[in-house]
Amino acid sequence: MPESWVNLAERIGSDLYLELSGPGSRRAVLIRALRDAVREGLLAPGTRLPPYRSLAADLGLARNTVADAYAELVAEGWLTARQGSGTRVAEGAAPPTRARRPKPAPVRPTAHRYDLRQGAPEAASFPRTAWLAAARRALGAAPDEVFGPGDPRGRIELRRALTDYLTRVRGVRVDPDRIVVCSGFAHALRLLFDGSRGAGGGPLRGPFAVESYGLRFHCDILEASGVRTVPLDLDEQGALVEQLVEEPRVRGVLLTPAHQFPTGGPLHPARRAAVIDWARTHDGLVLEDDYDGEFRYDRVPVGAVQGLDPERVVYLGSVSKSLSPAVRLGWMVLPANLVEGVLAAKGTREASASVLDQLTLADFIASGQYDRHIRRMRQRYRHRRDRLVTVLAEQAPHITVTGVAAGLHAVLRLPPGTEASAVKAASWQGIALDGLAGFRHPRASMPAGDGLVIGYSTPAEHAYGAAVEALLRTLPPSTADSPASRP
């Protein structure tokens, strides 16, 4: 191809430079050039192209090359060829109106200096090397069939590893047939509730009780599936499960027994027993959201409620707090009578979770790396929590930290009426954090308290000290110090 720019002016009656360069065969280059010219409106709809013989001569190409290119573009719909009327630019090939750029998706903005929002482990701590080593071992050992259509329950290797792990660490009563792997907690809730999925539909129907404080998107998923949510009051001993009997139509309850989210207390033993008792006598179901069960700093974590009665409790967990939400792996441990319904809702076509990651996680757990990583992170988060508590005790003793020493977040109780301004002050200081109000159920009737939910796991290790210092500067003064109370 002698020229990389060829002017078609003589042939089509107007200036048109075709850029005949770039990778690929001559035919491919010509097709691309003509297609681009049509796309960009340089060749208007209806324009008659030169006969392939003349274009071939102009461009110094073989006739077949140009004929092939025309045929290809006709097949794609850019050109039309009609006996007697030659080859023309198709009418349908006009350039579209300039595409409107969509608004950026509502992801976490990065315009703040310190991120103290709850929900994510320290991103920098992901064990890249150990994970890759596990991936290499897992992919090397995997039989070919892993690359074919999969079991909708998830890979058996992962379900076996989880069986051992959850029995040992969380006291869950489980066998691999009861586990369904999913892509995280939201996916699990959809499989349990969403009636529009597949022919079977989600197996659960409402209403369902929830804790008066929790993650709003849990309720959103239930309500979107037509399941009404009924808030239970909370006190220092967790959810008041005795309120369940006051709601005769409630079919089940979603709880965070190990570490109430976000207020931070474990469910009292008497209430653990009471909720199982309620489930047995009322044919109810308990959904146990064990979102951070491995992270307890003052003692061995309390085991899962599921262990008390595996036929009445769905146990739900994921690696989103322990490893990273980027892995997109979670699991349900199901009562026997729910397995088929959940698999029907999942469908054989939507395996959802990456099989490669499933195999890697199975190896990561079985090889002890998962325990090792959690131990390391437990120590790190514990130091962060201790530091927060110590600094507050020294410099802001009027602010109390509620809940047990556990998890990836803490709740700072604030003087009444100060939460909204504290959140605003933090935002001005470049700190992203949430107030308690955003976690309150819209129909909750218990008294609201003011507080901040501080995710101490989110900042990078080197940035944590500065983040706590910045936070301190935004906290409301004690009423004794406040200008209003001084003479």
Added chain:
Amino acid sequence: MPESWVNLAERIGSDLYLELSGPGSRRAVLIRALRDAVREGLLAPGTRLPPYRSLAADLGLARNTVADAYAELVAEGWLTARQGSGTRVAEGAAPPTRARRPKPAPVRPTAHRYDLRQGAPEAASFPRTAWLAAARRALGAAPDEVFGPGDPRGRIELRRALTDYLTRVRGVRVDPDRIVVCSGFAHALRLLFDGSRGAGGGPLRGPFAVESYGLRFHCDILEASGVRTVPLDLDEQGALVEQLVEEPRVRGVLLTPAHQFPTGGPLHPARRAAVIDWARTHDGLVLEDDYDGEFRYDRVPVGAVQGLDPERVVYLGSVSKSLSPAVRLGWMVLPANLVEGVLAAKGTREASASVLDQLTLADFIASGQYDRHIRRMRQRYRHRRDRLVTVLAEQAPHITVTGVAAGLHAVLRLPPGTEASAVKAASWQGIALDGLAGFRHPRASMPAGDGLVIGYSTPAEHAYGAAVEALLRTLPPSTADSPASRP
């Protein structure tokens, strides 16, 4: 701990051996032993346990160890402690009725010798080494933020790589803001249609036209979302898109333009233009399922219809045929006005696709490995198709193979009325395959033809020859050969 088995008979009035062995501290071992005993019903509800001092003496353990173990089991709900009544096994802790094993999930059984079902690439051909190398590069280069909460559109690295790839190979008009990564085709359909997802719900409402032959689960997903499906007739030039104007309420159409599934022809250029024209004049939408667009053996594949009008076509693709369904990655290229609705349906909490796999695939594409793998597989599948066609021409000339030389499957046309018995005969010979009937829309009105859908990509390379031989033995004889037509 002097004994690994300790009999509590004297203390609780019946024989009970606690197995005090296994890993962990003495406290952990004792907790596990007591918990197991309660679980298995060896310690009945209400049984009073010996005071911790006496048990400590019996077991040769420190008193604190036993007291801690009791406290832990009380906290977990296995035991109850009441002033004056001592420590007892909790009433709620009775063993559950023996769990019913769920029926195994409906995955592909392996009871057949040859699998000639369509839908999956050759499992053994997954490029493990190259994939791992890409994973290593991708994970090494990734910034820490990839392990935090992600963009619901998918990683920008992957959307950029797909932009280049789809423009170059499939003639798609795309920029990264228009791509939403998902976990496969089923997930994409749910995001587009499922109104129960999130507050926004799926953006599309029906009715929708579909091809009279196709994958039944596509229609199932639409119908489950309340979208009525209307079948279009098919001929050798693809779907009769002119029938769209006869259905005034139809909002869109789902097509397989590059290679009609399963019958195998490409959509005729005039119909490509006509469907775009229909969409423009009727405010309609075209869903382009480009499920095997890279696999054309006789010529360069026809580009995507989407290139004709990106504001009227949703382009859908995945790696399920090109790499493996185990990777669980697919993508949508959306018209500008659908991006927000799809992201609202997806929600920020259900990123779904593994970020690690997304980064790996981005590297795999950008480094040229994806093209290389597809070239290799194209050659292999082409040989398989050629072999099937040749063997049939030689040994069963009354059986014709329809469609163009493309894809991972072929349709064998059978004499009228022979399909059901041919499928049954194949099953007796240990061959898994599907007849055309299973792909027919229940309300299709076009004449049904008999045929077999042969997935020639599924068997392992070494098993393919034998599979074709076995298939030949099950095909119906030509009417000239059949016993009935002989005297």
